[in-house]
Amino acid sequence: MEQLYFEGKVKVLAVSNYDVPEVQELLSYARVKPAFIQNKYDIFTQGGQAPWVPSILQFAQENNIRVQGYCGLNSWPHQLAAVNNAHVKWVAAKYRKTPAQTILRWAFQQGVTMLTRSESTEHQLESLDIFDFTINDLDMQLLNAQITLFSPYFVPWMHDMFRCLFVFLLFFPFSSLKFFSLMSFVLLIGLCWRLCFLVFQLFKKFFLKTKKYQKFRIKLKNLFLKVKQKISYPKIRVLHHFLFALLWFHFLLSFHH
Known part of the structure; x- marks a missing residue:
């Protein structure tokens, strides 16, 4: 991939499903630093492959790498979708927005670029309508805390x-x-x-x-x-x-x- 980059055939390189140790390993020998890290990102899985691993978002920002999130609105690969979480619905009702818009805005305020799969024009318009409100710090902390309450992974021990x-x-x-x-x-x-x-x-x-x-x-x-x-x-x-x-x-x- 680096050869394609040096030949000018691709503009940027990126990695997917990488945790902090893997990115550190990559940076130790890579000639081209990845521009993006694409990971599963929602209130239950906030960029890391497991809740107890170091924050991929903080590490990426410190190294000038953008984080791109996927599957932020659906349940994959687990059972509970973030849009069905009671706390997300409560915050959404408070700002008079949909749960999907609330999650997209939550990610946007953290500096995360979210990928959304839009099946209709209505979905596209809904995803774009997130720039006329701001989630306050207390509600952001509430959404961030969901990772400690609804983790789908095994605990470290x-x-x-x-x-x-x-x-x-x-x-x-x-x-x-x-x-x-x-x-x-x-x-x-x-x-x-x-x-x-x-x-x-x-x-x-x-x-x-x-x-x-x-x-x-x-x-x-x-x-x-x-x-x-x-x-x-x-x-x-x-x-x-x-x-x-x-x-x-x-x-x-x-x-x-």
């Missing part, structure tokens, strides 16, 4: 909980060896994945210099995107809750015996 469950299953007297083997195998995979991630962090600078790693990373990312297209997020959550319920059922059964 979720991995630690699974590791504790693995240790518990390892030493608890089991009445079903087959079930123990199955669940231990599932948790062991998660633990190995976490260990691989920690090893990668330790030798990150070494891996980044190798071309084979760069090609492997691109292939892995493309594979992940293909799997993500076929398996929706709600299905993954159902599978997670099912496995977790099996763990507790086996615990109660073992305790009974």
Whole structure:
């Protein structure tokens, strides 16, 4: 892409779905700084891939990079759409605007450029009618706080909980060896994945210099995107809750015996 930029075939370069560590990594070797960072942006997912990661907006502004938000009005990839949030509706009624206009104005006041998919002329006119009002600081804080109330992601200590469950299953007297083997195998995979991630962090600078790693990373990312297209997020959550319920059922059964 940088070659296309130097040849004058493209005017700017941009990245999508990048968090602060990934952008920092990119800036460490890129010859052309990205002009935009395009991420999912609404009151629940404010630019980061998870609520506990550093603010992509603050980092981008400090490095003179624009943030472009997508899917700010719909629920993708989760269940609750921002326009259906009760606090958004309350703020919208206060300023006599629609929930969609309120969210677009909220993003605009933060310096975020929002992408909207307009299916009709009415939608386009609605999206443009956000420049005749200003959301006050108190209401902005209310909307910003929704990320702490309605997060669709796992909390940071979720991995630690699974590791504790693995240790518990390892030493608890089991009445079903087959079930123990199955669940231990599932948790062991998660633990190995976490260990691989920690090893990668330790030798990150070494891996980044190798071309084979760069090609492997691109292939892995493309594979992940293909799997993500076929398996929706709600299905993954159902599978997670099912496995977790099996763990507790086996615990109660073992305790009974």
